[in-house]
Amino acid sequence: xxxxxxxxxxxxxxxxxxxxxxxxxxxxxxxxxxxxxxxxxxxxxxxxxxxxxxxxxxxxxxxxxxxxxxxxxxxxxxxxxxxxxxxxxxxxxxxxxxxxxxxxxxxxxxxxxxxxxxxxxxxxxxxxxxxxxxxxxxxxxxxxxxxxxxxxxxxxxxxxxxxxxxxxxxxxxxxxxxxxxxxxxxx
Amino acid sequence: xxxxxxxxxxxxxxxxxxxxxxxxxxxxxxxxxxxxxxxxxxxxxxxxxxxxxxxxxxxxxxxxxxxxxxxxxxxxxxxxxxxxxxxxxxxxxxxxxxxxxxxxxxxxxxxxxxxxxxxxxxxxxxxxxxxxxxxxxxxxxxxxxxxxxxxxxxxxxxxxxxxxxxxxxxxxxxxxxxxxxxxxxxxxxxxxxxxxxxxxxxxxxxxxxxxxxxxxxxxxxxxxxxxxxxxxxxxxxxxxxxxxxxxxxxxxxxxxxxxxxxxxxxxxxxxxxxxxxxxxxxxxxxxxxxxxxxxxxxxxxxxxxxxxxxxxxxxxxxxxxxxxxxxxxxxxxxxxxxxxxxxxxxxxxxxxxxxxxxxxxxxxxxxxxxxxxxxxxxxxxxxxxxxxxxxxxxxxxxxxxxxxxxxxxxxxxxxxxxxxxxxxxxxxxxxxxxxxxxxxxxxxxxxxxxxxxxxxxxxxxxxxxxxxxxxxxxxxxxxxxxxxxxxxxxxxxxxxxxxxxxxxxxxxxxxxxxxxxxxxxxxxxxxxxxxxxxxxxxxxxxxxxxxxxxxxxxxxxxxxxxxxxxxxxxxxxxxxxxxxxxxxxxxxxxxxxxxxxxxxxxxxxxxxxxxxxxxxxxxxxxxxxxxxxxxxxxxxxxxxxxxxxxxxxxxxxxxxxxxxxxxx
Numbered sequence: 001x002x003x004x005x006x007x008x009x010x011x012x013x014x015x016x017x018x019x020x021x022x023x024x025x026x027x028x029x030x031x032x033x034x035x036x037x038x039x040x041x042x043x044x045x046x047x048x049x050x051x052x053x054x055x056x057x058x059x060x061x062x063x064x065x066x067x068x069x070x071x072x073x074x075x076x077x078x079x080x081x082x083x084x085x086x087x088x089x090x091x092x093x094x095x096x097x098x099x100x101x102x103x104x105x106x107x108x109x110x111x112x113x114x115x116x117x118x119x120x121x122x123x124x125x126x127x128x129x130x131x132x133x134x135x136x137x138x139x140x141x142x143x144x145x146x147x148x149x150x151x152x153x154x155x156x157x158x159x160x161x162x163x164x165x166x167x168x169x170x171x172x173x174x175x176x177x178x179x180x181x182x183x184x185x186x187x
Numbered sequence: 188x189x190x191x192x193x194x195x196x197x198x199x200x201x202x203x204x205x206x207x208x209x210x211x212x213x214x215x216x217x218x219x220x221x222x223x224x225x226x227x228x229x230x231x232x233x234x235x236x237x238x239x240x241x242x243x244x245x246x247x248x249x250x251x252x253x254x255x256x257x258x259x260x261x262x263x264x265x266x267x268x269x270x271x272x273x274x275x276x277x278x279x280x281x282x283x284x285x286x287x288x289x290x291x292x293x294x295x296x297x298x299x300x301x302x303x304x305x306x307x308x309x310x311x312x313x314x315x316x317x318x319x320x321x322x323x324x325x326x327x328x329x330x331x332x333x334x335x336x337x338x339x340x341x342x343x344x345x346x347x348x349x350x351x352x353x354x355x356x357x358x359x360x361x362x363x364x365x366x367x368x369x370x371x372x373x374x375x376x377x378x379x380x381x382x383x384x385x386x387x388x389x390x391x392x393x394x395x396x397x398x399x400x401x402x403x404x405x406x407x408x409x410x411x412x413x414x415x416x417x418x419x420x421x422x423x424x425x426x427x428x429x430x431x432x433x434x435x436x437x438x439x440x441x442x443x444x445x446x447x448x449x450x451x452x453x454x455x456x457x458x459x460x461x462x463x464x465x466x467x468x469x470x471x472x473x474x475x476x477x478x479x480x481x482x483x484x485x486x487x488x489x490x491x492x493x494x495x496x497x498x499x500x501x502x503x504x505x506x507x508x509x510x511x512x513x514x515x516x517x518x519x520x521x522x523x524x525x526x527x528x529x530x531x532x533x534x535x536x537x538x539x540x541x542x543x544x545x546x547x548x549x550x551x552x553x554x555x556x557x558x559x560x561x562x563x564x565x566x567x568x569x570x571x572x573x574x575x576x577x578x579x580x581x582x583x584x585x586x587x588x589x590x591x592x593x594x595x596x597x598x599x600x601x602x603x604x605x606x607x608x609x610x611x612x613x614x615x616x617x618x619x620x621x622x623x624x625x626x627x628x629x630x631x632x633x634x635x636x637x638x639x640x641x642x643x644x645x646x647x648x649x650x651x652x653x654x655x656x657x658x659x660x661x662x663x664x665x666x667x668x669x670x671x672x673x674x675x676x677x678x679x680x681x682x683x684x685x686x687x688x689x690x691x692x693x694x695x696x697x698x699x700x701x702x703x704x705x706x707x708x709x710x711x712x713x714x715x716x717x718x719x720x721x722x723x724x725x726x727x728x729x730x731x732x733x734x735x736x737x738x739x740x741x742x743x744x745x746x747x748x749x750x751x752x753x754x755x756x757x758x759x760x761x762x763x764x765x766x767x768x769x770x771x772x773x774x775x776x777x778x779x780x781x782x783x784x785x786x787x788x789x790x791x792x793x794x795x796x797x798x799x800x801x802x803x804x805x806x807x808x809x810x811x812x813x814x815x816x817x818x819x820x821x822x823x824x825x826x827x828x829x830x831x832x833x834x835x836x837x838x839x840x841x842x843x844x845x846x847x848x849x850x851x
Binding site (some may be wrong): 011012016018029030031120 | 362502506513557
């Protein structure tokens with residue numbers, strides 16, 4: 001390269017820099033578009049559920065333990081009578097129960113009043129195969145719960161496969177949860 | 188009027204824009220005057236068509252036509268009229284249409300008032316403007332059509348997000364967009380100049396008023412948004428370094444730099460390539476803001492449309508607009524002739540320093556805003572970048588900027604004497620010392636940052652007044668002569684004085700409210716008393732009360748001086764909107780010059796008490812007052828006859844007496 005050409009390049013370089021930086025940035029945007037920023041990864045995904053044993057709700061005989069999850073694919077739903085968004089997803093859980101697609105287990109999380117959970121289920125319907133009372137977050141810690149409602153897909157070996165943050169809607173069910181469950185149920 | 192008319196008008200506008208983007212460009216290249224003249228007619232036609240489209244949508248909102256999907260999902264019959272109107276742009280599709288409307292308003296303004304722009308430049312700038320419009324029309328028509336019908340129509344609508352049902356927010360987006368889109372003018376002029384290969388003083392003179400107008404609107408829009416967040420979100424903060432806020436701050440920073448570098452191009456014919464670059468960057472950042480808010484790439488507390496499909500479209504638009512203009516810049520930029528030389532210590536040097544600091548700050552904020560995205564794309568880790576990062580990088584850049592702001596205007600063009608300028612600032616230095624002492628004496632918490640902020644605010648305020656005193660030769664001539672000089676000073680000089688002084692006032696407010704804010708959170712029962720910020724606050728009880736489309740929990744606080752003499756009763760509300768199933772907070776605020784007492788009522792407790800949050804925010808009204816002065820400065824400067832588009836412009840150098848006679 002001649003000295004003149006090199007000087008010409010040096011003169012052009014600052015003018016080229018913005019374009020180069022923008023091309024890099026656009027590449028990142030392209031990658032970023034494919035990702036959902038609302039998705040919060042959980043370190044417990046693909047790990048077995050830590051052992052827990054929850055007491056029965058007031059007026060019921062059986063609680064809910066980690067052993068109950070072995071043997072079939074199941075949904076574990078974290079709810080509370082205090083949680084407004086839980087009331088929104090509740091009719092949808094009732095529908096899943098009616099259709100019998102997958103058993104749902106309930107964790108009644110952080111109830112201050114032991115009557116509140118049973119009363120809530122009596123009022124809105126009980127979609128759960130088993131419900132455990134979890135006022136002290138024992139099971140919630142085993143699942144790594146960050147808030148309610150949250151729902152986990154647990155496979156037949158008791159390994160957490162998916163975490164859904166926020167209420168289940170028809171869209172979430174059709175596009176995300178049900179395909180995973182069907183795949184796991186198929187083996 | 189039916190929305191189909193609006194839809195049709197928008198499609199027509201697209202075709203007019205295609206015409207405006209092609210024929211005048213060709214005409215400018217071939218020197219065909221009648222082809223170039225098409226741009227004016229097309230720009231006015233576009234304005235008319237988009238105004239019809241927007242009017243149709245607004246009409247559908249006002250009459251609550253729920254057979255229109257957009258109205259059904261964002262409005263409700265039981266909503267006050269103001270919010271039905273504001274609902275037009277309180278959603279993604281409508282806000283994009285508003286964006287388009289503002290774009291064509293600016294285009295029509297150039298066509299109507301830019302008569303004595305060189306015809307080639309005007310045709311090309313309007314052509315570039317039309318390209319942007321084409322992109323937005325396609326975006327609206329293909330991914331965000333606000334005119335879609337719904338069959339069968341629902342009986343009532345979903346309602347507007349209650350957080351948005353607020354006068355502060357109803358007018359926040361239009362101002363913000365006037366700012367964002369206003370920078371498209373500077374962009375179009377810059378691209379037109381690159382195509383022409385000519386940037387000179389008269390080019391800068393055309394660009395400056397548009398940039399100034401956009402800057403004034405954007406400043407106003409950011410302040411409205413910040414004010415809204417302050418009293419509506421109930422956190423007692425006015426800036427959260429949220430991606431959406433950063434998206435509006437970024438073009439403000441680069442736009443402020445552009446405003447100043449364009450002065451150097453106009454007066455001294457230097458920094459030309461840099462100014463063109465800033466014009467492109469500023470509008471690019473405005474577009475990027477839209478992208479960040481709407482594509483779902485970044486999350487934010489108030490992003491209201493998350494949709495990857497639109498994201499792909501906007502990304503394509505960004506690549507064409509930003510990538511294309513940067514490519515043009517890389518190709519034509521080096522051919523721009525170099526301008527006048529100057530010493531580092533000079534007015535130009537000061538403006539260059541201003542530009543360096545502002546653009547570094549913009550780059551830092553951009554990096555912090557995008558860092559989570561970059562990191563996730565690279566390593567898959569999720570992080571969030573918060574206030575500590577932004578404060579750590581932004582404030583150290585702003586401190587020298589503010590310090591230099593007092594000095595710069597005192598330096599002459601070409602070559603200045605730093606010692607002489609500093610000697611003039613003895614009063615400002617004294618004021619800074621006084622402010623430090625005052626901050627030390629008045630506020631309890633000892634904070635070096637707080638005292639530095641106070642010192643800078645006083646330094647800048649008195650420094651700006653010193654510059655004004657020098658210009659009107661206060662003390663050197665008789666007061667009458669000084670007054671006459673003051674009246675005769677160019678409006679642009681008054682604008683600068685107001686804007687710089689306003690920033691000083693705002694800095695004092697920002698500093699005190701960040702550093703010396705007091706906060707008390709507690710459960711209060713009727714009769715409980717809390718002392719905060721020199722007030723005794725007694726909880727006087729709470730009850731429910733119905734509103735037009737909400738139910739309110741209303742809490743009352745009796746405010747008294749510590750000695751017991753009563754001052755006022757404040758009413759704070761927590762509103763529940765049943766249609767949207769959402770709560771909002773209406774804080775009770777008592778403003779004085781010393782600061783705001785800010786009370787929020789929260790959840791009732793089992794024992795009959797209520798959670799209450801009380802804040803004392805020192806000098807917060809100074810922020811709004813200071814920003815108000817900055818906006819006023821922008822407006823005053825815009826009325827300068829030398830800026831007025833169409834006014835004959837031939838003033839070389841500064842001739843205070845002659846200017847005084849001319850501006851009466």
